[in-house]
Amino acid sequence: MAFRTMEWIAAEACLRLLDQRHLPGEVRYRDLRTPEAVAGAIRDMTVRGAPAIGVSAAYGMAQAAILAEAEGKPLGAALEAADAVLRASRPTAVNLFWALDRMGALWRGGADAARLLAEAREIEREDITVNDAIAAHALAILPVEEVVFFHHCNTGALAAGGVGTALGIIRRAHEAGRKVFAYLDETRPRLQGAKLSSFELMEYGVPHAIVVDGASAHVMRRRRVDAAVVGCDRVAANGDTANKIGTYNLALAAQDNGVPFYVACPTSTIDMATPDGAGIEIEERDGDEILQMGVTRIAPEGAGVFNPAFDVTPNRLISGLITEYGVIRPPFDVNLRQLFSREKALAARSGGA
Ligand code: MRU
Secondary structure: OOOOOEEEEHHHOEEEEEOHHHOOOOOOEEEEOOHHHHHHHHHOOOOOOHHHHHHHHHHHHHHHHHHHHHOOOOHHHHHHHHHHHHHOOOOOOHHHHHHHHHHHHHHHOOOOHHHHHHHHHHHHHHHHHHHHHHHHHHHOOOOOOEEEEEEOOOOOHHHOOOOOOHHHHHHHHHHOOOEEEEEEEOOOOOOHHHHHHHHHHHHHOOOEEEEOHHHHHHHHHHOOOOEEEEOOOEEEOOOOEEEEOOHHHHHHHHHHOOOOEEEEOOHHHEEOOOOOHHHOOOOEOOOHHHHEEOOEEOOOOOOOOOOEOEEEEOHHHOOEEEEOOEEEOOOHHHHHHHHHHHOHHHHHHOOOO
C-alpha cells in the first residue's frame, strides 16, 4: 500500500500522520511531538474519521506521559492538560471520548508512560481486528456474486486503524472475488468521497464512480444499487446515527428506492449514555469550507452560510448496524441494550449506561 495513515515512531515518541488535506495529489506526512500538536491535527483534519481520531488521541495521551516522565514532571498534571486539549479538538465522534476515557481510567489508576503507550497500541490493534470483523459480518448478508454499493464520505484505511468500516466492506468484498462496483458521494464540502475514498479504491483496484451528493436518489432509481453502506461518528442508544453531513439525505433516498441502508458501526462508536440523536452535539465548521472551492471563492461576498459537519439519520431509516459482534437489526434500543449487557467489556465501554 502506498500510504500509512498513522505510525508511532517509538524512538522519537512521535506520532506520524498522513496529512489527508493534501490527498490525492500528495502523500505527505506530519510528525506530531506533543499532545497539543496531535489535538491540532485532529481539529484541522490532518487526521479524520472517528476510529482514527480515537487512536490518535490515545497516542497523544501516551505522548504526554512520556514527555512528563522524561522531564521529571508529575504525570497527573500533564495528563490532565493533554486530556483537556484533546477532548476539545472535535465534538461529534464519540471514539475520541471513548479512547480518552479508556486512557484516563488507566492513568488515574496509577499507570506509567509505558503502560499508557501499550494501551494506545492496543486500541490501534483492536481497531484493526474490529474492522476485519465488521467486513466479515457484512459479506455474509450481501449478494455473493456481484454487489453494487453506494458510499458516503471516507470510511476506509484513511479513517481507521485497519481497513476501515464501510469502505473496508467494499474493499474486502472485492478482495473476496465478488464483482464490486461502488458509487461514491463526493461529500461536500470537504470532498472526502471524491478525494479520499476514490484515492483508496484506485489503490485497491475497485471500480467506482464519483457522483455529486444530490445524485443519490436518481442513481438508485435508474441503476442497480444493492446496498448503501456508511460509517458513523456516534450512534445513540436507540440507533439514531450521526455521520458526515448528507448521510440523512442518502438514507431517505435509499428508503424511497427500497435500497437497504447499513451503518458499519464499531461498538466504540456506540454511545449508550446518549438516549437518542437529539442529544448528539453536531460540529459546525468554518463557512469558508462551503464558500470556497480550494482557494477560489465561489459565493458572493457577504453571502450567509451554515456549515454543520454531521447530521443524524433517524433509526427508522437504518436496515442494520454492522458491528464487530454481528449485524444488529431493529428495534435498535432493545437490541443494543441486549448487546451491551451480553458483553461485559462493552458494558464498561458504554460509560456505565
Ligand atoms: O469529518 P470527517 O471526515 O472526520 O467525517 C468522517 C465520517 O463522517 C465518517 O463516516 C465516520 O467518521 C466513520 S469513519 C470509519
